Amino acid sequence: MPRELSPAMEDYLLAIYRLESDDRRVTTGDIAQELGVSAASTTSMFKRLAQERLVVYREYGGVTLTEAGRASAIGLVRRHRLAERFLTDLLALPWDDVHRIADRLEHALPPEVIERFDGLLNHPRTCPHGHPIPDAQGELPERAMRPLSALAEGEEAVILQVEERDPELLRYFAERGLRPGRRVAVLDREPLEGALLVAVNGRPTLVSPRAAASVFVNGEVEA
Amino acid sequence: MPRELSPAMEDYLLAIYRLESDDRRVTTGDIAQELGVSAASTTSMFKRLAQERLVVYREYGGVTLTEAGRASAIGLVRRHRLAERFLTDLLALPWDDVHRIADRLEHALPPEVIERFDGLLNHPRTCPHGHPIPDAQGELPERAMRPLSALAEGEEAVILQVEERDPELLRYFAERGLRPGRRVAVLDREPLEGALLVAVNGRPTLVSPRAAASVFVNGEVEA
DNA sequence: AGAAGGATTTAGACTCGTCTAAAAACGTCC
DNA sequence: GGACGTTTTTAGACGAGTCTAAATCCTTCT
Ligand SMILES: [Mn+2]
Ligand SMILES: [Mn+2]
Ligand SMILES: [Mn+2]
Ligand SMILES: [Mn+2]
Numbered sequence: 366m367p368r369e370l371s372p373a374m375e376d377y378l379l380a381i382y383r384l385e386s387d388d389r390r391v392t393t394g395d396i397a398q399e400l401g402v403s404a405a406s407t408t409s410m411f412k413r414l415a416q417e418r419l420v421v422y423r424e425y426g427g428v429t430l431t432e433a434g435r436a437s438a439i440g441l442v443r444r445h446r447l448a449e450r451f452l453t454d455l456l457a458l459p460w461d462d463v464h465r466i467a468d469r470l471e472h473a474l475p476p477e478v479i480e481r482f483d484g485l486l487n488h489p490r491t492c493p494h495g496h497p498i499p500d501a502q503g504e505l506p507e508r509a510m511r512p513l514s515a516l517a518e519g520e521e522a523v524i525l526q527v528e529e530r531d532p533e534l535l536r537y538f539a540e541r542g543l544r545p546g547r548r549v550a551v552l553d554r555e556p557l558e559g560a561l562l563v564a565v566n567g568r569p570t571l572v573s574p575r576a577a578a579s580v581f582v583n584g585e586v587e588a
Numbered sequence: 589m590p591r592e593l594s595p596a597m598e599d600y601l602l603a604i605y606r607l608e609s610d611d612r613r614v615t616t617g618d619i620a621q622e623l624g625v626s627a628a629s630t631t632s633m634f635k636r637l638a639q640e641r642l643v644v645y646r647e648y649g650g651v652t653l654t655e656a657g658r659a660s661a662i663g664l665v666r667r668h669r670l671a672e673r674f675l676t677d678l679l680a681l682p683w684d685d686v687h688r689i690a691d692r693l694e695h696a697l698p699p700e701v702i703e704r705f706d707g708l709l710n711h712p713r714t715c716p717h718g719h720p721i722p723d724a725q726g727e728l729p730e731r732a733m734r735p736l737s738a739l740a741e742g743e744e745a746v747i748l749q750v751e752e753r754d755p756e757l758l759r760y761f762a763e764r765g766l767r768p769g770r771r772v773a774v775l776d777r778e779p780l781e782g783a784l785l786v787a788v789n790g791r792p793t794l795v796s797p798r799a800a801a802s803v804f805v806n807g808e809v810e811a
Numbered sequence: 812a813g814a815a816g817g818a819t820t821t822a823g824a825c826t827c828g829t830c831t832a833a834a835a836a837c838g839t840c841c
Numbered sequence: 842g843g844a845c846g847t848t849t850t851t852a853g854a855c856g857a858g859t860c861t862a863a864a865t866c867c868t869t870c871t
Contacts, residue, residue: 371857371858373857373858373859392818392819393818393819393820394817394818394819402858402859402860403859403860403861404818404819404820405819405820405821405822405859405860405861405862406858406859406860407819408819408820408821409820409821409857409858409859410858413857413858424819424820424866425818425819425820425865425866425867452701455678455708456700456701456704456705456708457704458700458701458704462700466698466700466701469696469698470693470696470697472696473692473693473695473696474693475689475692477679477681477685477689478675478679478681478689481679481680481681482679485678485679594827594828596827596828596829615848615849616848616849616850617847617848617849625828625829625830626829626830626831627848627849627850628829628830628831628832628849628850628851628852629828629829629830630849631849631850631851632827632828632829632850633828636827636828647836647849647850648835648836648837648848648849648850
């Protein structure tokens, strides 16, 4: 009964998983935007996913993942992030390339290969961009995070993860040493545009507002 | 203009490539049988491949590969065999599994990854089953071969490659030490059924006719 | 409560890759 | 040179995944 899911179905499930939160159901429009497809396509995929009991679909009311749907999505996250780790650590490919490559590979990697990656890489906890890798049981650690842009002047923190989907942004991060594990401190905030002066590994670095919103550091978001 | 080919198109091109020979054009029926699809499907794919100038299609007369079509097929062979080598050598997966896995991966591996495999594995010359890997320019060495079953009593030879598509057969080969590089000598031939008594690395081993027809050794085929 | 505006679903079309069944062409054998 | 059996092509259908345009529903605002 858990026939193999098509790449398209997996991509929709993943998008739903990413956008899902306790308070808000995921709507047709959300997914259409996230995946760059039409709302009509999304409606028809919602129905197909519902047929397979991967989501609960309410007309005009969006979807929520079932347990099976969530498990599939988390499985895909695991495949994607382990693939990325493999590509950077073993094949030495640049971190701004691997997301795109993993986005195709993730659909073609059988469990044997994934588990070998995991072993060979010594059970990595995160992808190269700092995002946590679910374990084989689908468990994922909760981490308190806030964007670098939320830090007050004088505050210090450690980079946990960065937004991974824009290669240009990733190259910019790499140049400036903004990568997971690095210690940062906000030296100055430019109130008008929102630019930050940040000490990265001691070195003062100017960080644009968009970049600062795409870098996440440890700590609780303000209430 | 060289848009990315679909997995299906690649599979057809590969099948045509495998069956192509100087004297005989590849027919609809050949490919239908090779790929386990209907003749009707094959006809319609022939037309699509012809549209893309990957084959020359003659109604009721089969196809031949164009240069572009041959290049695509050889590229796929390179991806497949390097993927297999990676799976056995780096991930330590069994040689009877890797053909199946590579059959999916081959369609999802971008050039960067393939060239990293090639480097990391030290430019391997063959896949785990002994089949030669085309180089990045699509060059493939010609090798004179004959089936083990063609050896006369008393003859000696070295295994070059084995038929790779039947996992059961591969496990049988592995058990008996029949793998590329091994020296074999025919001690006795059983005329009725065609079974052979073969010395493999010195050890006398009974080899069934089907197996002996699937193991290829060095030497010219008789005229 | 009714109307406006926005989101969602439906309708209908298209491509790709597949199938079965029927029609057409081919090649061989008398 | 025609008849027959085989091969190939055509015709028509289907599912997956996508689109655009039109219809419908929902929400909110007056
Ligand atoms: Mn994907
Ligand atoms: Mn990542
Ligand atoms: Mn394949
Ligand atoms: Mn092989």
